[in-house]
Amino acid sequence: MQEIAFKALSVETLGRRLGGVAAVADRVGGAAENWKIREVGDGNLNLVFIVEGEAGTVVVKQALPYVRLVGDSWPLPLKRSFFEYNALVRQQQRAPGMVPEIFHHDEAQALVVMEFLSPHIILRRALIKGEQLPRIAEDLGLFMARTLFRGSDLSLTPRVRKEDMALFADNVELCDITENLVFTDPYFDAPMNRHTPGLDPVVARLRADRDLKVEAQKIKHLFAAKAETLVHGDLHTGSVMVTPGDTRIIDPEFAFYGPISFDVGMLLANYWMSFFSQAGHETEGSRDAMRAYLLSVIEKTWSVFRTEFSHLWRTERTGMLYHRSLYEDQGDDLASEQALGHLLHEVWTELLGFAGVEIHRRILGLAHNADFEDIADETARAQCETAALAFGRHIAVNRRHIQSLAEINALAETLNGARKSMLAEKAS
Amino acid sequence: MQEIAFKALSVETLGRRLGGVAAVADRVGGAAENWKIREVGDGNLNLVFIVEGEAGTVVVKQALPYVRLVGDSWPLPLKRSFFEYNALVRQQQRAPGMVPEIFHHDEAQALVVMEFLSPHIILRRALIKGEQLPRIAEDLGLFMARTLFRGSDLSLTPRVRKEDMALFADNVELCDITENLVFTDPYFDAPMNRHTPGLDPVVARLRADRDLKVEAQKIKHLFAAKAETLVHGDLHTGSVMVTPGDTRIIDPEFAFYGPISFDVGMLLANYWMSFFSQAGHETEGSRDAMRAYLLSVIEKTWSVFRTEFSHLWRTERTGMLYHRSLYEDQGDDLASEQALGHLLHEVWTELLGFAGVEIHRRILGLAHNADFEDIADETARAQCETAALAFGRHIAVNRRHIQSLAEINALAETLNGARKSMLAEKAS
Numbered sequence: 051m052q053e054i055a056f057k058a059l060s061v062e063t064l065g066r067r068l069g070g071v072a073a074v075a076d077r078v079g080g081a082a083e084n085w086k087i088r089e090v091g092d093g094n095l096n097l098v099f100i101v102e103g104e105a106g107t108v109v110v111k112q113a114l115p116y117v118r119l120v121g122d123s124w125p126l127p128l129k130r131s132f133f134e135y136n137a138l139v140r141q142q143q144r145a146p147g148m149v150p151e152i153f154h155h156d157e158a159q160a161l162v163v164m165e166f167l168s169p170h171i172i173l174r175r176a177l178i179k180g181e182q183l184p185r186i187a188e189d190l191g192l193f194m195a196r197t198l199f200r201g202s203d204l205s206l207t208p209r210v211r212k213e214d215m216a217l218f219a220d221n222v223e224l225c226d227i228t229e230n231l232v233f234t235d236p237y238f239d240a241p242m243n244r245h246t247p248g249l250d251p252v253v254a255r256l257r258a259d260r261d262l263k264v265e266a267q268k269i270k271h272l273f274a275a276k277a278e279t280l281v282h283g284d285l286h287t288g289s290v291m292v293t294p295g296d297t298r299i300i301d302p303e304f305a306f307y308g309p310i311s312f313d314v315g316m317l318l319a320n321y322w323m324s325f326f327s328q329a330g331h332e333t334e335g336s337r338d339a340m341r342a343y344l345l346s347v348i349e350k351t352w353s354v355f356r357t358e359f360s361h362l363w364r365t366e367r368t369g370m371l372y373h374r375s376l377y378e379d380q381g382d383d384l385a386s387e388q389a390l391g392h393l394l395h396e397v398w399t400e401l402l403g404f405a406g407v408e409i410h411r412r413i414l415g416l417a418h419n420a421d422f423e424d425i426a427d428e429t430a431r432a433q434c435e436t437a438a439l440a441f442g443r444h445i446a447v448n449r450r451h452i453q454s455l456a457e458i459n460a461l462a463e464t465l466n467g468a469r470k471s472m473l474a475e476k477a478s
Numbered sequence: 479m480q481e482i483a484f485k486a487l488s489v490e491t492l493g494r495r496l497g498g499v500a501a502v503a504d505r506v507g508g509a510a511e512n513w514k515i516r517e518v519g520d521g522n523l524n525l526v527f528i529v530e531g532e533a534g535t536v537v538v539k540q541a542l543p544y545v546r547l548v549g550d551s552w553p554l555p556l557k558r559s560f561f562e563y564n565a566l567v568r569q570q571q572r573a574p575g576m577v578p579e580i581f582h583h584d585e586a587q588a589l590v591v592m593e594f595l596s597p598h599i600i601l602r603r604a605l606i607k608g609e610q611l612p613r614i615a616e617d618l619g620l621f622m623a624r625t626l627f628r629g630s631d632l633s634l635t636p637r638v639r640k641e642d643m644a645l646f647a648d649n650v651e652l653c654d655i656t657e658n659l660v661f662t663d664p665y666f667d668a669p670m671n672r673h674t675p676g677l678d679p680v681v682a683r684l685r686a687d688r689d690l691k692v693e694a695q696k697i698k699h700l701f702a703a704k705a706e707t708l709v710h711g712d713l714h715t716g717s718v719m720v721t722p723g724d725t726r727i728i729d730p731e732f733a734f735y736g737p738i739s740f741d742v743g744m745l746l747a748n749y750w751m752s753f754f755s756q757a758g759h760e761t762e763g764s765r766d767a768m769r770a771y772l773l774s775v776i777e778k779t780w781s782v783f784r785t786e787f788s789h790l791w792r793t794e795r796t797g798m799l800y801h802r803s804l805y806e807d808q809g810d811d812l813a814s815e816q817a818l819g820h821l822l823h824e825v826w827t828e829l830l831g832f833a834g835v836e837i838h839r840r841i842l843g844l845a846h847n848a849d850f851e852d853i854a855d856e857t858a859r860a861q862c863e864t865a866a867l868a869f870g871r872h873i874a875v876n877r878r879h880i881q882s883l884a885e886i887n888a889l890a891e892t893l894n895g896a897r898k899s900m901l902a903e904k905a906s
Contacts, residue, residue: 203702208657209650215705216644222637229636229798237804260813267800267817274631274799277643278703370657371702372695376665385688389695 056128056159059112061087064099068110073154074163079105094119094417095126095303100166107168108153113160113303126223130303131160133221137305138162140214140280145196148189149299167298170291177287177324178331178424180340187347189297190290190317191354198310199362201280203369211369215277215307224304225274228283232407233270236414237263245414246422248432248473252439253414261447266410269403269446277307285313286320286408288419311397314355315404319442321348323409323421325462326438329469330425341466345459352455356394363390399449402458406446409438429473437469484556484587487540489515492527496538501582502591507533522547522845523554523731528594535596536581541588541731554651556588558731561649563590565733568642568708573624576617577727595726598719605715605752606759606852608768615775617725618718618745619782626738627790629708631797639797643705643735652732653702656711660835661698664842665691673842674850676860676901680867681842689875694838697831697874705735713741714748714836716847739825742783743832747870749776751837751849753890754866757897758853769894773887780883784822791818827877830886834874837866857901865897 059067068074069082078085078101086102095118099110113131117124135155142149154163176183203211235243238257245253256262282289283304291298325344328337363386367374372393377386412419413435422438425431441462445452452458465472487495496502497510506513506529514530523546527538541559545552563583570577582591604611631639663671666685673681684690710717711732719726753772756765791814795802800821805814840847841863850866853859869890873880880886893900 203699208654208702212647212650212653216647219640219644219647222640225640226636234798234801234804238808257808258810260810260816263804263810263813264817264820267804268820271631271799271821274636275706276703277705370662371699373662376662376691376695380666380685382686382688382691385691388688389692392692392696393699 054158056115058114059097059099059110059159059161061089061099064101064110067159068101068154068163071154071163074101074108074110077106077108077153077163078103091118095130107166109150109164109166111162111164128160129157130221130224131155131162132157133218133224133305134301134303135162136217137280137282137302138164140201141193141197141282141299141302144200145193148193148297149302167291167296167300170293170296170298172288173290173292173297174287174320174324174420176292177340177344178327178421180328180331180337182340182343183292183297184294185297186290186292187350188354190299191351192358193297193299194285194313194317194351195355195358195362198279198281198313199359199366202278202310203371204363204367205369208370211307214280218280218306221304221306224283225306228304229270229274231415231417232411233266233273235416236411237266240415242416243414244416244418246428246432246435248429249413249435249439252436252473256410256414256439256443259443262443265403265446265449266407269400269407272309272400272403273312276309278309279307280305281308281310281312283308283312285317286419287317287324288320309397309400309404311400312404314352314397315401316408318348318351318401319405319408319412320419320421321351322405322441322462323412323419323438326434326441326466326469327421327425329466330422330427330430330434341463345462348459349455359394360390399452402445402449402452406442406444406449409442410446413439433469433473436473437465440472441465482586484543486542487525487527487538487587487589489517489527492529492538495587496529496582496591499582499584499591502529502536502538505534505536505581505591506531519546523558535594537578537592537594539590539592557585558649558652559583559588559590560585561646561652561733562729562731564645565708565710565730566590566592568629569621569625569710569727569730572628573621576621576725577730595719595724595728598721598724598726600716601718601720601725602715602748602752602848604720605749605768605772606755606849608756608759608765610768610771611720611725612722613725614718614720615778616782618727619779620786621725621727622713622741622745622779623783623786623790626707626709626741627787627794630706630738631799632791632795633797636798639735642708646708646734649732649734652711653734656732657698657702659843659845660839661694661701663844664839665694668843670844671842672844672846674856674860674863676857677841677863677867680864680901684838684842684867684871687871690871693831693874693877694835697828697835700737700828700831701740704737706737707735708733709736709738709740711736711740713745714847715745715752716748737825737828737832739828740832742780742825743829744836746776746779746829747833747836747840748847748849749779750833750869750890751840751847751866754862754869754894754897755849755853757894758850758855758858758862769891773890776887777883787822788818827880830873830877830880834870834872834877837870838874841867861897861901864901865893868900869893 064087065082065085080103088100090098097112101108113128115128116122117126138149138152151165282302289301321344325341328341372389422431422435492515493510493513508531516528518526525540529536541556543556544550545554566577566580579593710730717729749772753769756769800817850859850863
């Protein structure tokens with residue numbers, strides 16, 4: 051293969067440059083000069099094109115040597131495309147059918163050509179519109195259990211996991227984004243932070259909140275040091291594409307070896323933020339049913355995750371940890387169940403930490419989410435965000451002393467009901 | 479540099495092969511054919527030579543492609559010499575003067591030429607003889623605090639730590655030895671296990687001990703997943719050379735990125751085993767003073783470690799975790815102290831786990847230690863080992879509920895006093 055220097059694609063050049071790649075040309079069909087090519091972007095980091103031909107449609111995603119949204123003042127290495135491709139390949143092996151099919155990867159050009167998902171929309175957009183997707187809890191619970199179990203020392207041989215950890219350890223710059231933007235910046239007056247103006251008193255209180263600031267760093271420590279499994283690394287509702295009948299997980303360029311709890315905590319946090327944001331989207335009627343749906347999705351996601359993870363523990367525990375020779379093979383099945391219970395309890399206490407931190411960074415850091423941002427009324431938005439922050443603070447700081455999702459979902463309902471008075475109190 | 483295929487050194491060939499290496503020849507002095515060369519072995523894995531000339535003496539340590547003690551039926555890669563060299567270089571940077579000076583490394587020949595330590599002896603031998611070394615607590619406490627703090631995300635930049643972690647992740651085979659021999663084999667009837675015959679009833683009880691067997695695997699999970707800092711990886715009293723005035727740490731070929739608590743737990747376990755073994759070495763008089771000395775060494779080592787780690791936390795915390803911008807720079811020094819306290823508490827609960835596991839494997843696994851092995855009277859040895867196992871089980875299983883070293887050192891004294899009746903009970 052000839053190595054050609056990286057060059058960004060454009061609508062004009064894409065056909066010429068990919069027309070000769072059989073894996074792409076066969077899928078799209080017809081002469082490349084007749085392809086219908088649209089640039090759609092992916093919002094933040096990369097170039098994304100939709101390429102349509104007589105046989106079919108594909109998506110071409112290309113990294114740029116900088117953050118697309120910010121420009122070349124914020125360089126970001128092209129190799130993130132390599133990590134995305136490698137993560138997609140592993141996710142497809144470990145949870146078949148849950149990620150887009152991959153047709154082509156060009157490492158030097160930092161591009162991945164993949165299945166065009168249609169009529170899928172981004173899960174976050176669906177939730178903002180108030181749509182109840184019937185499959186997401188089941189599908190994402192299974193996806194997380196399968197990828198996180200099968201990427202760990204519970205399943206892989208030690209050499210395979212260590213080599214793969216070393217490979218992804220080079221994804222430094224994307225980890226660095228998470229390390230700074232998620233775990234650090236929101237907790238002091240960092241230059242790139244922003245927040246809804248009405249939150250000033252809440253922010254002042256948070257910046258003086260010693261227990262929260264210690265806990266956030268302990269959770270960062272966990273993120274940085276616990277190389278337990280290959281995580282997606284950015285599993286929020288913007289990284290999921292849905293129809294009522296299908297769920298696909300995209301954009302794993304932040305993949306690295308981290309804690310099992312990380313993806314789970316990030317995803318649940320985004321459901322809770324959707325829950326707290328619903329009050330800001332009630333212009334066309336109550337979102338009570340949507341809120342109840344979201345809390346049920348959270349409960350079911352965790353329940354499906356636990357059930358599937360336990361199933362894999364009992365049937366596929368071929369790695370070096372908690373080996374059957376010590377438990378089942380000695381006739382002590384209960385020892386294996388005891389160890390599983392302890393492990394799931396640790397995932398639980400960690401995921402609450404990650405969820406609490408994710409909520410803070412989406413409201414106080416650089417990268418906000420549309421759930422809150424789309425609320426035009428700043429006072430209403432600040433009320434929703436205040437309740438979400440109170441919730442996030444509670445679960446992060448008290449994560450070792452929380453019994454069940456029922457308990458904190460009830461708290462979420464209480465805080466949502468009190469959000470107007472909470473902001474009024476804080477402003478006074 | 480020409481790459482020459484690996485060839486094991488011998489007393490006959492060493493002078494010819496290393497005589498041309500200036501870093502060695504200058505240090506030894508005189509014509510290589512006049513060098514006085516002795517092979518001394520290092521007990522288990524490698525070839526070790528002492529090379530004496532008119533200017534000085536050096537040690538040449540060469541890895542073999544198999545375990546020296548077992549032969550070529552147990553292959554072991556030569557690259558362990560590369561990891562040993564790289565660990566020594568980092569330890570020298572981070573805790574100057576505590577490891578042998580390195581004169582030469584040849585990666586292809588898997589050899590390291592280093593300072594000949596004299597009149598040093600192995601710490602384990604000194605403790606068996608009943609010698610009280612005045613400096614070990616201070617020196618090893620400082621060594622651990624400095625290497626473990628400075629090799630972590632508390633000190634290094636994220637890229638440096640991640641690259642170094644990836645480098646050492648390739649030390650798979652030596653990690654594999656620890657993963658199997660330390661954490662797994664002792665807990666079932668593995669082929670390479672052996673134990674003092676009188677321990678049969680104790681072993682039967684242990685193999686049925688569900689809580690211990692679950693805890694041992696949780697501790698293995700920690701060992702495998704928590705890539706927190708560059709650890710020595712084999713820091714027992716056989717890896718320390720001493721005189722009354724000097725302490726040096728050798729043999730870091732098991733180095734990898736693991737928990738801060740690992741080295742500390744392994745070292746303290748070896749002191750506790752020395753404590754329990756003293757009763758078997760009382761042929762020439764009571765070892766009461768030696769036992770009191772060992773418990774004081776344990777207390778002081780942990781105290782020095784805590785003090786130095788805290789000092790580095792306050793003065794050198796330049797890494798990405800618990801950054802000053804969140805705490806001290808906001809005028810909240812107490813937040814930083816709170817986080818430090820939590821971290822040290824975590825190290826404490828973990829090190830008790832590693833210590834408990836280390837005690838089990840030295841009595842029940844493949845690699846026993848001379849502290850117990852040198853007790854010729856099998857009944858006396860079994861009594862000492864029974865008390866040590868009861869102690870190790872207690873601290874591993876109860877590690878989250880133990881307050882202080884004073885508490886468990888008192889337990890050690892009680893168990894030591896009761897060791898004869900304990901074995902009698904178990905045998906009946």
